[in-house]
Amino acid sequence: MTHNPSSLSRPSERIIEAASRLFFRQGYCSTGINQIISESGVAKASFYTHFPSKEALAMAWLRQREERWIEQLTERISQHQLTEKRVSAMYTMWYDQIREEGYRGCGFINMAGEFSDEKSPVRALVRDHKERVRQVVANNVLNEYRPMMEPEVFDELVNTIYSLFDGAIIQAQNFMQDWPIDSAMKTSMKTLSHYRSGAVL
Amino acid sequence: MTHNPSSLSRPSERIIEAASRLFFRQGYCSTGINQIISESGVAKASFYTHFPSKEALAMAWLRQREERWIEQLTERISQHQLTEKRVSAMYTMWYDQIREEGYRGCGFINMAGEFSDEKSPVRALVRDHKERVRQVVANNVLNEYRPMMEPEVFDELVNTIYSLFDGAIIQAQNFMQDWPIDSAMKTSMKTLSHYRSGAVL
DNA sequence: TAGGTTTTAGACAGACCTGTCTGTACGGAG
DNA sequence: CTCCGTACAGACAGGTCTGTCTAAAACCTA
Incomplete structure (x- = not known):
């Protein structure tokens, strides 16, 4: 060696x-x-x-990152029983990522931005990743809420919580500050209690 | 010629x-x-x-886009008096942009993603643009709400509405679908009424 | 030790990039 | 008409990029 x-x-x-x-x-x-x-x-x-190519390396990296990312997210979530705590755990993941890797936002979104062809395998991988995150929100975070409301209302709640979570990191990246994450977490909590209380729509 | x-x-x-x-x-x-x-x-x-250079062209383009974008946004907002209608007008702008330019997301954010150095003038311009959008939310959209609450609560509301608005376009770009914009608009409306009713925090 | 696989360093090809330069054509002002 | 500023076409320089290739060295297993 x-x-x-x-x-x-x-x-x-x-x-x-x-x-x-x-x-x-x-x-x-x-x-x-x-x-x-x-x-x-x-x-x-x-x-x-x-x-075989530079793009293949990018794909390999993204696949590894996807695997570890989802694994870590579900692991963090599973450590809590309360839905509110689980939502909070999601945002803690963003905080930790910023502390570890700086304000570089979401590696998947950044990557997708450099591949303008939406048919590119990189774009497909990023879409799949985000869809999987959304599924985690539905099945691992908000699952307790599912029987409490109509399916379409539940889907609406899932989309909202997911969008708040995922939008926060892009804002934080742009401003190089934490406040978008704080803001998104607060809104998530309020939205949650709003839906729980039955005052939907 | x-x-x-x-x-x-x-x-x-x-x-x-x-x-x-x-x-x-x-x-x-x-x-x-x-x-x-x-x-x-x-x-x-x-x-x-x-x-003088390719980057200078990019800056010139972004400056022009910034000018027209803010102009159009404020113009659309000013056509309504009700705060809810003004928020709705913001999202209509996203819809119209998608119809016109496709699911290419936010030109500023996409540009910033290609300049990893946060000290780059391009990054500074994008930050300024987003800050300006946030100011429009505060001064042109939600201004009516300002005297109704404490300043820090108002700031919180502004950050939330802004983040929802700006996060929506990135999600729409990723999924190549409208639902993130619908979702963000609905959440914005609910957040608005939530704050208005005084049930904050 | 022998043999085959893996890794090494680096030259090389071919394409593409930004930015410069030369020389020509056009069109309005004096 | 003459002059001058502007736009034209395109060659060119110098660098960078991905990806291929050669040939030697190191490693592992039998």
Whole structure:
């Protein structure tokens, strides 16, 4: 072993690790293959034996991020029984992500923004991810509310809570401040109690 | 006059017109100078006499878009007296933009996503634009509510309505559907009546 | 130790990028 | 008509990009 800057043994892991950092921080277009192989300490030929193209690497990274992200979200949610606490746990995830990765917003949305063709597999993956988050809101967060209201009203509530949650991170990214997340959480709580009290529509 | 595909006389106008279309549809990185000059029917030398760089063109476009956008928003709002109608008018603007330009989301946010350096003038312009939208919400849309509540409560309401409005377009872009806008508008209305009834916090 | 697989470094091709430069054509003002 | 500012076409430079290729070195297993 001649050179191992990131202390990860397998090249493919080092590549994804570097791609994760660079794609997230700099964006897809602004990050070159040469920078990725340089920072992961991998030869260019090795890169192309593991990944057929730059876009394939992006897909691999997004798939890994999706898996870990959903896993972490559901894990955080499952630690609480009260619906309000579960909603709160979702927002804590945004806070923690900001503390960890800075105000870089949602890696999926940022990525989708660089692929203007809506038929691109990257766009499809991002859509699937967001749909899955919405499903988590419906099935893992608000499930307790489901029998309390008509299905269409429940769907409306799910869409609202999901939109508030997901819109918050983009605002925080733009302003580089926390207040959009605070604001979204407060509105989520109010919306929740509003629906619970039966004063819907 | 040898060639005038866009029927606009002055070259700088044709350039900005082409840039507007291409930057908005394809993104900044994916749009080359050569495509812009080709589609605007302008010589490369002419381009560089009017704009010192590609980024300067992007700035010029964003400034124009900002001006027209705020102008249109305030104009639409001013046509109504009731606060609820004014909020509704904001969302009508999103609907109309989607009908006109497709599900391409917010041109400012998309642009900001391609400039990872938060000190970039493009990022500053986008932040200023969003702050200005928030000011419009405070001064032109919700102004009637201001004397009804404490200043910090009013600010909270402004942030909520603004975040709902601005988050909706990103969701609509991702899903290529209208429902996030419907959802945000409904939540805005409920939030409004909630605050109005005095049942805040 | 032997053999086959993986990784290494880096040159290279071909395309594309921004921005500069040369030279020509046109059109209005004096 | 002459002059001058503006726009034209397009070659060109210098750099960057992705992806391919060569050939040697390292590694693992038998």
